[in-house]
Amino acid sequence: MRDAQIRLRILGSFSSEGSELQVQPASTENVKSTIGQDKKNQIGLLSATGVVNHWTRVFEKRGIPEAQESSEYIVAHVLGAKTFQSLKPVLWTQPLTPQQLQCIQELCSRRLQRMPVQYILGEWDFQGLSLKMAPPVFIPRPETEELVEWVLEEIAQRSYVVKGQHGPLILEVGCGSGAISLSLLSQLPESQVIAVDKKEAAISLTCENVQRLQLQDRIRIILLDVTLEGSCTHLLPWGPVDLIVSNPPYIFHQDMEQLAPEIRSYEDPVALDGGEEGLDIITHILTLAPKLLKNSGSIFLEVDPRHPELVRSWLQSQPDLYLNLVAVRRDFCGRPRFLHIQRSGP
Numbered sequence: 001m002r003d004a005q006i007r008l009r010i011l012g013s014f015s016s017e018g019s020e021l022q023v024q025p026a027s028t029e030n031v032k033s034t035i036g037q038d039k040k041n042q043i044g045l046l047s048a049t050g051v052v053n054h055w056t057r058v059f060e061k062r063g064i065p066e067a068q069e070s071s072e073y074i075v076a077h078v079l080g081a082k083t084f085q086s087l088k089p090v091l092w093t094q095p096l097t098p099q100q101l102q103c104i105q106e107l108c109s110r111r112l113q114r115m116p117v118q119y120i121l122g123e124w125d126f127q128g129l130s131l132k133m134a135p136p137v138f139i140p141r142p143e144t145e146e147l148v149e150w151v152l153e154e155i156a157q158r159s160y161v162v163k164g165q166h167g168p169l170i171l172e173v174g175c176g177s178g179a180i181s182l183s184l185l186s187q188l189p190e191s192q193v194i195a196v197d198k199k200e201a202a203i204s205l206t207c208e209n210v211q212r213l214q215l216q217d218r219i220r221i222i223l224l225d226v227t228l229e230g231s232c233t234h235l236l237p238w239g240p241v242d243l244i245v246s247n248p249p250y251i252f253h254q255d256m257e258q259l260a261p262e263i264r265s266y267e268d269p270v271a272l273d274g275g276e277e278g279l280d281i282i283t284h285i286l287t288l289a290p291k292l293l294k295n296s297g298s299i300f301l302e303v304d305p306r307h308p309e310l311v312r313s314w315l316q317s318q319p320d321l322y323l324n325l326v327a328v329r330r331d332f333c334g335r336p337r338f339l340h341i342q343r344s345g346p
């Protein structure tokens with residue numbers, strides 16, 4: 001699934017798509033007439049492969065990014081598979097039923113309106129977990145899987161056997177769909193997680209995903225805005241924590257307009273907009289951290305490539321926090337995107 005997700009880069013990166021398209025949903029008539037045009041090819045067109053090719057051409061014509069991948073994911077989903085390649089080869093050429101064709105058409109019409117494939121399918125894989133997706137809750141990106149892998153590597157090198165607790169206690173700020181928290185819980189059977197988010201839609205989706213994966217015994221989910229005064233008091237009863245992890249909103253405000261239509265029209269701007277320099281939530285997390293973290297506790301953050309230097313100098317200007325930027329990691333595109341900050345103070 002990882003490869004498949006990387007292929008859907010337009011939904012995974014915050015790149016601009018340039019000018020927005022005037023998109024009209026395809027009508028049933030359009031599809032029927034295209035399908036009816038060539039009687040000789042009718043069987044081919046009504047097969048899964050034929051329909052994938054048809055919608056790929058329609059998407060390409062309308063300037064929809066990742067036309068073929070979008071079309072393949074939708075057809076595979078309607079046929080009960082995750083990817084087109086994983087379908088039994090016999091299903092590639094077998095004629096589809098009228099119901100299947102109708103369903104494909106409805107889902108493809110949504111893609112023509114630039115809805116991300118993840119919302120169209122209603123689920124997406126993250127770290128091998130199948131999570132429910134629903135707009136406007138942020139769709140987990142492939143980069144964030146690298147953040148989770150880094151956290152897992154660090155945890156593997158430490159011992160967390162303290163007062164009957166056998167695994168780390170982790171706080172996630174901004175849990176969204178629950179992707180980070182749930183993948184950590186599922187890969188660290190001794191861990192416990194506190195997941196917070198300021199948006200009710202995110203909290204509800206995390207709860208649904210927790211139930212879906214039966215991980216409710218080791219997680220506490222809290223509706224909380226970490227920028228509000230006193231937010232710390234809601235977390236202190238559960239702490240102190242070994243580790244804070246967050247993929248916060250970090251886009252520079254002036255870059256918000258450049259986002260692809262998929263992101264701009266469907267994802268919650270609260271999940272994206274980090275203020276003037278993208279640091280608004282990051283600095284709140286860092287200010288709260290010393291009150292919530294154990295001694296030598298760690299913070300792992302996903303950030304913009306411009307942030308490592310900005311965060312380093314911000315931390316130098318805040319010596320009373322006793323936080324040090326100890327490592328920066330690059331993402332699979334070679335951009336410095338992940339920070340490890342450690343508490344070193346009283």
Ligand SMILES: C[S@@+](CC[C@H](N)C(=O)[O-])C[C@H]1O[C@@H](n2cnc3c(N)ncnc32)[C@H](O)[C@@H]1O
Nearest residue numbers: 138140174175176197198199225226227247271
């Ligand atoms: C980039 S999304 C990350 C979601 C998820 N962790 C992931 O990686 O897929 C950021 C999340 O932070 C939440 N958020 C934004 N501001 C917040 C705040 N002040 N307090 C708590 N959560 C906040 C948003 O609602 C959103 O769900």
